[in-house]
Amino acid sequence: MDQKQDKLNQILEAATIVFAESGYAGARMDMIAERAGVNKATIYYNIGNKEKLYEKVLQSIFGNELSNTEEKMRSISSPVEKLELYITSIAEAIDRNPAIPNIVMWEHASGGMSLPEIIAQEIAGMIENLALILDAGEKQGLFKKINPMLVQFMIIPALMFYKTSSPIRDKHHAFPEIARNLPLAVSGKFANEMVRFILEGLKK
Amino acid sequence: MDQKQDKLNQILEAATIVFAESGYAGARMDMIAERAGVNKATIYYNIGNKEKLYEKVLQSIFGNELSNTEEKMRSISSPVEKLELYITSIAEAIDRNPAIPNIVMWEHASGGMSLPEIIAQEIAGMIENLALILDAGEKQGLFKKINPMLVQFMIIPALMFYKTSSPIRDKHHAFPEIARNLPLAVSGKFANEMVRFILEGLKK
Amino acid sequence: MDQKQDKLNQILEAATIVFAESGYAGARMDMIAERAGVNKATIYYNIGNKEKLYEKVLQSIFGNELSNTEEKMRSISSPVEKLELYITSIAEAIDRNPAIPNIVMWEHASGGMSLPEIIAQEIAGMIENLALILDAGEKQGLFKKINPMLVQFMIIPALMFYKTSSPIRDKHHAFPEIARNLPLAVSGKFANEMVRFILEGLKK
Amino acid sequence: MDQKQDKLNQILEAATIVFAESGYAGARMDMIAERAGVNKATIYYNIGNKEKLYEKVLQSIFGNELSNTEEKMRSISSPVEKLELYITSIAEAIDRNPAIPNIVMWEHASGGMSLPEIIAQEIAGMIENLALILDAGEKQGLFKKINPMLVQFMIIPALMFYKTSSPIRDKHHAFPEIARNLPLAVSGKFANEMVRFILEGLKK
DNA sequence: GATGAATGAGATTTCATTCAT
DNA sequence: TATGAATGAAATCTCATTCAT
Numbered sequence: 075m076d077q078k079q080d081k082l083n084q085i086l087e088a089a090t091i092v093f094a095e096s097g098y099a100g101a102r103m104d105m106i107a108e109r110a111g112v113n114k115a116t117i118y119y120n121i122g123n124k125e126k127l128y129e130k131v132l133q134s135i136f137g138n139e140l141s142n143t144e145e146k147m148r149s150i151s152s153p154v155e156k157l158e159l160y161i162t163s164i165a166e167a168i169d170r171n172p173a174i175p176n177i178v179m180w181e182h183a184s185g186g187m188s189l190p191e192i193i194a195q196e197i198a199g200m201i202e203n204l205a206l207i208l209d210a211g212e213k214q215g216l217f218k219k220i221n222p223m224l225v226q227f228m229i230i231p232a233l234m235f236y237k238t239s240s241p242i243r244d245k246h247h248a249f250p251e252i253a254r255n256l257p258l259a260v261s262g263k264f265a266n267e268m269v270r271f272i273l274e275g276l277k278k
Numbered sequence: 279m280d281q282k283q284d285k286l287n288q289i290l291e292a293a294t295i296v297f298a299e300s301g302y303a304g305a306r307m308d309m310i311a312e313r314a315g316v317n318k319a320t321i322y323y324n325i326g327n328k329e330k331l332y333e334k335v336l337q338s339i340f341g342n343e344l345s346n347t348e349e350k351m352r353s354i355s356s357p358v359e360k361l362e363l364y365i366t367s368i369a370e371a372i373d374r375n376p377a378i379p380n381i382v383m384w385e386h387a388s389g390g391m392s393l394p395e396i397i398a399q400e401i402a403g404m405i406e407n408l409a410l411i412l413d414a415g416e417k418q419g420l421f422k423k424i425n426p427m428l429v430q431f432m433i434i435p436a437l438m439f440y441k442t443s444s445p446i447r448d449k450h451h452a453f454p455e456i457a458r459n460l461p462l463a464v465s466g467k468f469a470n471e472m473v474r475f476i477l478e479g480l481k482k
Numbered sequence: 483m484d485q486k487q488d489k490l491n492q493i494l495e496a497a498t499i500v501f502a503e504s505g506y507a508g509a510r511m512d513m514i515a516e517r518a519g520v521n522k523a524t525i526y527y528n529i530g531n532k533e534k535l536y537e538k539v540l541q542s543i544f545g546n547e548l549s550n551t552e553e554k555m556r557s558i559s560s561p562v563e564k565l566e567l568y569i570t571s572i573a574e575a576i577d578r579n580p581a582i583p584n585i586v587m588w589e590h591a592s593g594g595m596s597l598p599e600i601i602a603q604e605i606a607g608m609i610e611n612l613a614l615i616l617d618a619g620e621k622q623g624l625f626k627k628i629n630p631m632l633v634q635f636m637i638i639p640a641l642m643f644y645k646t647s648s649p650i651r652d653k654h655h656a657f658p659e660i661a662r663n664l665p666l667a668v669s670g671k672f673a674n675e676m677v678r679f680i681l682e683g684l685k686k
Numbered sequence: 687m688d689q690k691q692d693k694l695n696q697i698l699e700a701a702t703i704v705f706a707e708s709g710y711a712g713a714r715m716d717m718i719a720e721r722a723g724v725n726k727a728t729i730y731y732n733i734g735n736k737e738k739l740y741e742k743v744l745q746s747i748f749g750n751e752l753s754n755t756e757e758k759m760r761s762i763s764s765p766v767e768k769l770e771l772y773i774t775s776i777a778e779a780i781d782r783n784p785a786i787p788n789i790v791m792w793e794h795a796s797g798g799m800s801l802p803e804i805i806a807q808e809i810a811g812m813i814e815n816l817a818l819i820l821d822a823g824e825k826q827g828l829f830k831k832i833n834p835m836l837v838q839f840m841i842i843p844a845l846m847f848y849k850t851s852s853p854i855r856d857k858h859h860a861f862p863e864i865a866r867n868l869p870l871a872v873s874g875k876f877a878n879e880m881v882r883f884i885l886e887g888l889k890k
Numbered sequence: 891g892a893t894g895a896a897t898g899a900g901a902t903t904t905c906a907t908t909c910a911t
Numbered sequence: 912t913a914t915g916a917a918t919g920a921a922a923t924c925t926c927a928t929t930c931a932t
Contacts, residue, residue: 096388097301097303097384097388099300100301100302100303100304100388102925102926102927103926103927103928104926104927113893113894114928115893115894115895115928115929116892116893118927118928119892123927176387179383179384179387180301180383181446182383182446183301183381183383183442184299184300184301184304185299185445186445186449187449191450191452194446194452195450195452197452197453198450198453201453201456201457205454205456221456221471222456223457224468224471225475227436227440228432228436228472230439231435231436231438232432235434235435236431238386238387238389239386239390241390242386242393242398245398246393246395246399248395248398248399248402249398249402250402250405250409252405252409252425252427253427256427264428267425267428268428268432271428271429271432271479272479274478274479275475275476275478285916285917306900306902307903308901308902316917317917317918317919318902318918318919319903319904319905319917319919319920320916320917320918322904323916323917323918324916324917327902327903328902328903486894489895503796503797504711505709505712505792505795505796506712507708507711507712508709508710508711508712510921510922510923511922511923512921512922512923520896520897521897521898522897522923522924523896523897523898523925523926524895524896526925527896528895531923532923584795585795587791587792587794587795588709588791590847590850590851591709591788591789591792591850592708592709592712594851594854599858599860602854602858603858605860605861606858606862610862629879630864631864631865631868632879632880633883635844635848635876636840636844636883639843639846639847640840640843640844642843643839643842643843644839646794647798649797649799650794650801653798653806654801654803654806654810656803656806656807656809657810657813658817660813660833660835661810661813675836676836679832679837679840680887682886683887690912714904714906715905715906716905716906724913724914725913726907726914726915727907727909727913727914727916728914730906730908731912731913731914732912732913735906735907736907
């Protein structure tokens with residue numbers, strides 16, 4: 075039983091990496107099997123087909139990594155601190171699971187047609203969460219009135235591009251010094267600077 | 279002569295759309311040929327192979343659409359106005375050529391290994407441009423000191439995600455009202471709000 | 483296990499025939515698959531690609547058929563008998579595997595650029611073998627001094643052309659009676675006549 | 687008019703080289719056109735198609751180079767000298783037009799199905815010619831009785847393999863010294879040695 | 891349950907030939 | 912007459928999936 079779960083996890087981990095690297099269309103079942111150290115037919119036996127495997131990958135990523143952000147925020151009341159936590163905890167999730175930004179990019183690039191409803195709900199929850207924070211801040215006279223979607227679009231895409239642009243920035247010598255060799259982790263300096271900048275912009 | 283250029287453009291346009299929709303791995307030469315209204319072999323006759331076609335698409339997009347931003351800015355001296363123009367002209371380029379954000383996402387998702395040096399230089403130029411604007415604003419006592427990469431990451435990814443997330447947001451009913459049915463154009467209300475927010479955050 | 487070897491052999495046999503009939507450029511993977519009674523993809527699964535398949539054919543032909551000539555000669559000491567065996571055993575190998583002369587011709591016609599080193603060694607071994615026989619005969623006062631390459635060039639090409647010219651000679655009515663309807667086997671009358679003629683020419 | 691003939695000759699020469707190098711199936715109309723310095727469509731306009739072009743190449747080679755051997759022999763009466771001339775003039779023809787052995791090999795390898803009747807007659811004529819020489823020699827008590835096909839097979843294939851094996855012998859280091867770096871011309875030392883050896887074998 | 895082998899459908903690419911000027 | 916451009920047919924090769932054990 076445990077062994078079976080192990081094998082399933084191996085497959086899922088391998089699939090996550092390969093899908094993150096190559097996207098759905100570019101991923102090869104061969105690569106996944108090899109990386110997982112199992113026979114290709116084993117994947118079909120255990121999971122079904124490429125599409126189902128991809129869905130499982132999406133679920134494991136979004137279900138496990140991003141969903142617990144909300145919980146952490148319950149204990150905090152200050153909108154400023156909540157916003158800070160919102161940004162840093164997303165940054166940390168991304169650092170913890172570097173497949174997230176890649177998969178999100180693949181999904182966005184492809185129009186997100188394979189995004190399961192359950193994951194859409196996850197993301198929708200994040201938006202609502204942020205909207206509540208901003209609303210509370212406004213009501214407490216801390217923040218000015220702002221379109222939550224603008225803030226959302228300035229936080230999450232920035233964190234993700236920071237990560238996915240890393241190989242591009244490092245590879246090409248054309249990039250200026252400030253763009254090259256940035257820290258790999260987005261949850262450190264970069265996320266903190268972002269927190270400060272956004273709070274500044276929100277300040278009444 | 280002109281007719282040949284026409285056919286090349288047809289191919290390039292069709293390829294741009296298909297690559298934007300499906301990415302490199304997912305794009306089918308068949309689709310591109312059909313969309314361009316030419317025989318598949320005509321593509322091979324004119325371009326060579328899939329890889330070269332993709333490169334040409336990248337070049338046409340980045341070379342034509344994004345590169346002329348810089349010129350527009352020459353006549354303006356105020357850093358505030360320059361920053362405003364920076365954001366709005368990128369937003370307009372994206373609206374004009376909706377393939378841009380998709381292709382950028384595909385490239386980022388895949389690690390950008392097929393990004394030609396020429397295009398890297400284009401992007402590098404944009405970063406340097408923004409850095410100069412921010413530096414000038416700082417020296418004139420208008421802006422506070424800020425990491426230009428942070429600002430860069432809060433502008434361009436936001437504009438692009440705004441566009442690419444559109445089908446995802448509209449498709450899933452889970453998304454809250456504020457996320458659904460946003461205007462298609464990013465260069466209107468959204469870009470203006472962004473300009474205001476960023477200037478606010480930069481203000482000394 | 484055995485069955486896999488069987489299928490490999492089927493593929494190899496079919497490929498040998500098709501390559502012998504049509505050469506590398508003219509051979510069609512379709513034909514080979516059909517002749518072998520397997521799916522085309524099976525060839526790619528087992529072998530890799532056309533080039534590798536061709537190499538394997540070359541190796542099987544030269545490694546299996548021609549290489550054992552040398553062994554047979556060990557037990558014989560007389561240079562005359564050795565030379566006789568040299569000629570007749572090559573003739574027999576050619577009769578046994580009629581693909582040999584065709585493939586040799588294709589290779590010679592194309593400049594032999596795809597001939598693997600291993601096979602070149604095989605052929606080189608045959609030349610050295612003949613040179614030793616002639617040298618021994620000379621030292622024993624039986625043969626006159628002769629350029630071994632001349633003898634080599636008068637034996638092997640003759641045996642091979644005998645076989646490959648058969649369809650040409652039989653097809654065209656222009657050919658004189660002595661050229662038409664020669665026995666199919668080269669290892670019978672023809673090889674014996676050759677043995678006699680060459681020994682005559684070598685006799686001191 | 688002359689210019690047209692020039693262009694036709696260019697095409698024919700280029701085609702001869704390419705067919706000699708790559709065979710019928712391996713030859714590419716593109717290569718031929720490029721080598722001839724004309725547009726591909728020009729070949730089709732002037733000649734028709736690949737098959738007709740190949741036929742013209744065969745005709746030019748066999749009609750021009752090999753056919754005049756016979757004439758040269760008329761003035762000579764001695765069978766010994768005639769045989770010598772037979773061998774050396776074929777060797778010279780081969781040296782003069784190095785495409786001959788390659789094309790002959792391609793034809794033999796493929797079963798010679800595209801060999802036009804006219805060329806078969808040419809070859810048949812050579813066989814009859816040799817048979818007459820041997821017969822005369824026998825009747826004059828100079829040669830022993832011999833199968834003319836045996837002699838034919840020991841002359842022409844040897845001369846041709848000498849040429850076509852050259853790149854193979856030189857490329858592979860496995861070949862013994864005596865096989866490497868033989869003179870390029872077959873009409874010198876090698877043809878003379880052959881003449882001597884064959885006359886020796888024929889001597890009564 | 892697990893896997894090496896096999897494959898059908900379809901992808902990219904090639905090439906002799908034709909078209910339009 | 913000549914040619915740059917275009918193409919239909921067919922070639923090689925790939926890949927998600929299934930089969931047989």
